[in-house]
Amino acid sequence: MSRTYRIHAKQILPVTIGQAWDYFSRAENLPFITPASLALRVTSAPQEGPVYAGQLIEYTIRPLLGIPLYWMTEITHVEHQRFFADEQRFGPYSFWHHQHHFREVSDGVEMTDMVHYRIPLGWLGDLANSLFVARQLKELFSYRSGIIPSVLKELH
Template sequence: MSRTYRIRETQILPVSLAQAWDYFSNPDNLQHITPPALGFRTTSIPQAGRIYPGQVIEYTIRPVMGIPLYWMTEITHVDDQRYFVDEQRFGPYSLWHHQHHFREVSGGVEMTDIIHYRIPLGWLGDLANTIFVGRQLKELFRYRQQIIPSCLTGILLT
């Protein structure tokens, strides 16, 4: 059995709690905060409004040599303007549980992502995590630290 890995990333956003929630609870915005090199694309039919428990979202992602992978997640928990959770139902991980937490702080909103994941294939999955998966996920969050402020600029102007 492969190890379970954990990532915890926090970012301060210079917007109100309502603005942060509106942006991050819209699945259409996920593409904007994912590095272009990953070829991320939402393939499910767009659904108006915010996320809701039971919502299924389908994607393709190209994390290795441009080979497309199908990924399906379900929004399992939503506590408006506090947190939501997405869990993989089908895709590249044997476990994917991603918590998104939001809380007001001085100067804006603290957004915290907590991800627990496991890669299939036992020790080969652990090796893959060491060689590229773990690094790719860290790079994803470095990218988000850089790109999210410019994505939120439009919120500040409206």
């Protein structure tokens, strides 16, 4: 059995809780905060209104050698302007659980991402994680940390 891995990322956003929630709780914004090299596309029909428990979101992503992978996540928990969680239903991981937390602080909003994931294929998945998956996920959150402030400036 493969291991469960964890990623924890935190950053301060110079916006209101409402602005942060409105931006990050909409799947159509994901491509704007994802490195172009991953070629993430949201393929499900756009959802009207705020994120809700039970919402299914479909994507294609190209994490390795440009090969497209299908990914479907379900929003499983929502507490308006506090947190939401998504879990993979179909896709590249044997387990994926991603929590998005938002908390007002003196200089804006503290946004925290907590991801727990497993790679399929036992020890081969663990090897893939050590060779490229963990690095790619860390780079994704590092990219987001760098790009999000400029994306959010456009909200003002």
